[in-house]
Amino acid sequence: MVKELQQFMGMIQYMSSFIPKLSSHTDPLRKLLHKDAAWQSTETHQKSFGKIKSLMQKEMTLSYYDPNKATVLEVDSSLTGIGAALLQDGKPIAFASKSLTDTESRYAHIEREPLAAVFAPERFHTYIYGKAVLVQSDHKPLVNIQHKNLSKAPPRLQRMLLRIQPHNYTIQFKAGK
Structure with missing residues (x-):
């Protein structure tokens, strides 16, 4: 079996x-x-x-990626995994998800959401490198975390912020369902 x-x-x-x-x-x-x-x-x-x-x-139609259109990454996390959707004009280009390791599953919610925000640009790097991207999350504190002084952030969050630094991104709050 x-x-x-x-x-x-x-x-x-x-x-x-x-x-x-x-x-x-x-x-x-x-x-x-x-x-x-x-x-x-x-x-x-x-x-x-x-x-x-x-x-x-279920029929799922993905659209072609157009480098000239605005790109949005929708990110979310749960107790067991993180996920992301690459969108243009509200249509999906690709989906990605990852199950959390035992250690990551013990992260506080305020740490799992930034983990999802780091995972998405890394997974879709080939699409978004050198391009301004809007990252949407249903976790409102994430908007302020992107502006947090690196030296005042906890070490785990510092590492996450350093991983996402190469990308040109803006995080926006989008209310969940």
């Missing part, structure tokens, strides 16, 4: 740029693949599997 699940997860990963918030949907299944995990398929695993299958069947 483990081998089949690994193959399924590999196929899903191949299609990840077409599926928004994929890492949050695959979290229960990924936990079954941990080295010390006992194989026990529960209702949660079945729901996760069903949700992923329905997302795969």
